[in-house]
Amino acid sequence: xxxxxxxxxxxxxxxxxxxxVAFAIVCIMPFWYVMVSSFSDPQLIKEGLFKLLPTGWSLxxxxxxxxxxxxxxxxxxxxxxxxxxxALALSVQTMMAYALSKKIPGRRIFMKLVVVTILFNGGIIPxxxxxxxxxxxxxxxxxxxxxxxxxWNVVLLVSFFAAQPQSVSESAxxxxxxxFTIFLKLSVPLAVPAIATILLFIAVRHWNELxxxxxxxxxxxxxxxxxxxxxxxxxxxxxxxxxxxEQSLTAISIQTAVIFAxxxxxxxxxxxxxxxxxKGIMVGAVKG
Amino acid sequence: xxxxxxxxxxxxRLRLILNNRALYLMIFLGFAFMIVxxxxxxxxxxxxxxxxxxxxxxxxxxxxxxxxxxFIFTQNPDFYNVVRNTLVINLLKLLFYFPAPIILALMINxxxxxxxxxVIQTSVYLPHFVSWVVFGTIVIQFLSPxxxxxxxxxxxxxxxxxFFMQDSKYFWGIVVVSEIWKSAGWGTIMYLSxxxxxxxxxxxxxxxxxxxxxxxxxxxxxxxISDTIVVLLLLQIGQLMDVGFEQIYVLARPIVYDxxxxxxxxxxxxxxxxxxxSMTAAIGLFQSFVGLTLVVLAxxxxxxxFDKNLW
Numbered sequence: 001x002x003x004x005x006x007x008x009x010x011x012x013x014x015x016x017x018x019x020x021v022a023f024a025i026v027c028i029m030p031f032w033y034v035m036v037s038s039f040s041d042p043q044l045i046k047e048g049l050f051k052l053l054p055t056g057w058s059l060x061x062x063x064x065x066x067x068x069x070x071x072x073x074x075x076x077x078x079x080x081x082x083x084x085x086x087a088l089a090l091s092v093q094t095m096m097a098y099a100l101s102k103k104i105p106g107r108r109i110f111m112k113l114v115v116v117t118i119l120f121n122g123g124i125i126p127x128x129x130x131x132x133x134x135x136x137x138x139x140x141x142x143x144x145x146x147x148x149x150x151x152w153n154v155v156l157l158v159s160f161f162a163a164q165p166q167s168v169s170e171s172a173x174x175x176x177x178x179x180f181t182i183f184l185k186l187s188v189p190l191a192v193p194a195i196a197t198i199l200l201f202i203a204v205r206h207w208n209e210l211x212x213x214x215x216x217x218x219x220x221x222x223x224x225x226x227x228x229x230x231x232x233x234x235x236x237x238x239x240x241x242x243x244x245x246e247q248s249l250t251a252i253s254i255q256t257a258v259i260f261a262x263x264x265x266x267x268x269x270x271x272x273x274x275x276x277x278x279k280g281i282m283v284g285a286v287k288g
Numbered sequence: 289x290x291x292x293x294x295x296x297x298x299x300x301r302l303r304l305i306l307n308n309r310a311l312y313l314m315i316f317l318g319f320a321f322m323i324v325x326x327x328x329x330x331x332x333x334x335x336x337x338x339x340x341x342x343x344x345x346x347x348x349x350x351x352x353x354x355x356x357x358x359f360i361f362t363q364n365p366d367f368y369n370v371v372r373n374t375l376v377i378n379l380l381k382l383l384f385y386f387p388a389p390i391i392l393a394l395m396i397n398x399x400x401x402x403x404x405x406x407v408i409q410t411s412v413y414l415p416h417f418v419s420w421v422v423f424g425t426i427v428i429q430f431l432s433p434x435x436x437x438x439x440x441x442x443x444x445x446x447x448x449x450x451f452f453m454q455d456s457k458y459f460w461g462i463v464v465v466s467e468i469w470k471s472a473g474w475g476t477i478m479y480l481s482x483x484x485x486x487x488x489x490x491x492x493x494x495x496x497x498x499x500x501x502x503x504x505x506x507x508x509x510x511x512x513i514s515d516t517i518v519v520l521l522l523l524q525i526g527q528l529m530d531v532g533f534e535q536i537y538v539l540a541r542p543i544v545y546d547x548x549x550x551x552x553x554x555x556x557x558x559x560x561x562x563x564x565x566s567m568t569a570a571i572g573l574f575q576s577f578v579g580l581t582l583v584v585l586a587x588x589x590x591x592x593x594f595d596k597n598l599w
Contacts, residue, residue: 105304110319120580123555123572124555
């Protein structure tokens with residue numbers, strides 16, 4: 001009886017493991033597929049099922065992509081917006097959240113104003129018109145400034161700072177340290193897991209953002225990489241619709257090469273950051 | 289210091305504000321960005337009641353009352369189609385996508401090997417970190433009638449290749465399945481954190497009483513995360529009028545717009561693309577208004593069920 005029930009348990013356990021492993025493979029598969037396809041011989045991709053290893057090793061697709069000025073332009077804009085945009089947004093949000101975690105007059109009103117922007121927004125068109133009236137349309141700043149403030153991040157950081165013990169900062173204040181010194185020297189180092197999590201969120205958002213590039217940017221030398229990629233895809237899918245020629249099969253190689261090149265930075269840092277942000281968001285979630 | 293007698297309350301308050309001026313300075317920048325990029329657009333919604341002219345600007349344009357709303361409700365057949373698509377896609381996501389992270393989290397929680405757990409989590413979070421352009425392009429390639437994996441399998445079983453992206457009847461399914469594929473793994477994170485805060489002694493006690501895994505899941509794990517489930521469900525209901533722009537923009541070809549065009553893509557295409565700012569701002573206002581109503585209703589429901597506010 002005892003043995004039977006434990007065997008039954010282990011059978012259900014095996015099913016759970018099997019389902020989870022299958023789903024994990026399904027989640028990894030696109031990345032493996034992109035890597036393999038981008039390094040495969042463009043002419044061979046059409047033959048047979050998707051291969052687990054590159055068929056007919058070839059760097060042809062990368063050669064074509066790296067010759068394209070628009071790719072490097074997109075990469076440059078995306079790197080710039082990610083670095084500058086993340087630095088600006090992170091410092092503004094962290095400072096704001098720190099101050100809002102203190103019991104100062106007006107704190108509740110400020111927090112209400114922040115939360116209202118989660119619940120209600122002007123929408124695409126009025127935001128576009130504001131950006132336009134500030135003469136930001138078709139400038140690099142249109143990709144940076146609208147993303148500086150983010151209510152979700154501020155709320156998460158406030159709850160993290162509010163959970164910090166106040167006694168240390170109180171005694172530092174008695175020793176004559178200014179608020180800003182306490183913020184930089186005491187609170188920020190203690191909040192590193194939360195700040196790193198928010199940093200990752202903002203950076204990934206900047207790296208992946210498509211909509212603002214589509215809406216605000218017209219000049220081709222200001223288009224971020226995601227816009228370059230979608231234009232590439234839209235050009236080639238309209239080709240496939242007309243006739244599935246050799247050329248469009250090569251387009252698949254080029255697309256996968258661009259995708260792999262654009263995901264490489266994320267794939268490279270992801271394993272190292274993963275444990276970090278899981279800890280950060282868990283703490284935030286428990287607190288909030 | 290706090291209760292020094294004889295000093296009027298407003299003076300104490302003023303002193304408190306002055307003493308903390310460094311903190312207000314730290315709020316200032318974020319506050320300014322919030323006003324300009326979040327609150328000014330809310331004010332800009334008045335163009336829904338105007339005939340916007342670029343020359344006259346938001347505030348100088350002429351008032352036209354409810355004309356824009358009259359137009360979208362009575363003379364714009366696209367509007368109803370777009371609202372229908374938005375609602376159908378969101379309801380399908382609510383029905384099929386929403387339970388996915390819960391089930392996944394409960395299964396991940398069952399894993400006994402810490403290492404396996406970490407490998408699974410690392411894998412299923414990954415798609416969340418690439419853009420919809422990247423993920424959508426991969427989905428399109430998988431479904432390609434000539435070289436896509438799915439059609440290769442169909443052909444291997446002797447079927448005819450299906451033009452998935454060009455056929456309206458597949459679009460909603462593609463949207464829901466790709467959403468599960470990309471986001472369900474990341475969606476587990478809130479539930480997993482709720483699961484870790486369940487008292488482990490409950491499981492020990494249940495085990496001694498002879499409960500099996502399924503019984504423990506039904507009677508301990510699910511009740512333990514029910515608050516999280518309801519809060520996320522209510523937030524989701526509040527988003528019923530919002531379909532993410534990027535997923536649809538990447539996946540929907542013009543040939544499937546009859547089922548694929550949603551409020552955000554329509555507002556972008558007609559508003560920014562054809563410069564019909566006032567008409568699309570009116571649609572946006574309608575969308576925000578319905579969204580706000582749903583959030584308020586959801587919050588009332590939350591208050592009634594749990595005696596606490598959503599936010």
